[in-house]
Amino acid sequence: MSLDTVTLGLLDELAKRSSTSKAEIMRRAVRRLKEETDLEDQRPSPLAALNWLQESGGLKVAEGEAFQSAIREEREAKRYWWEA
Helix, strand or coil, X not given: CCCCHHHHHHHHHHHHHCCCCHHHHHHHHHHHHHHHXXXXXXXXXXXXXXXXXXXXXXXXXXXXXHHHHHHHHHHHHCCCHHHC
16 A cells, blocks of 8 residues: 555654554544444435435324323413413
């Protein structure tokens, strides 16, 4: 493998700063890039996320109605006498 002088300089700097070898810095960088790429692959595309939200975002009708009912009851309980 060959690296340009700028990259080699950065690699030297990182190795000195962390008191480790250049090879270890490269291993860490490759591992981190692999983890980020795997996370990115699992992330839905913006269009897929929008479709999921428009299809109720995984919320069932009964769950939505129960949530609305709980919120309504909570609001009713907090009303003052002049609001009734």
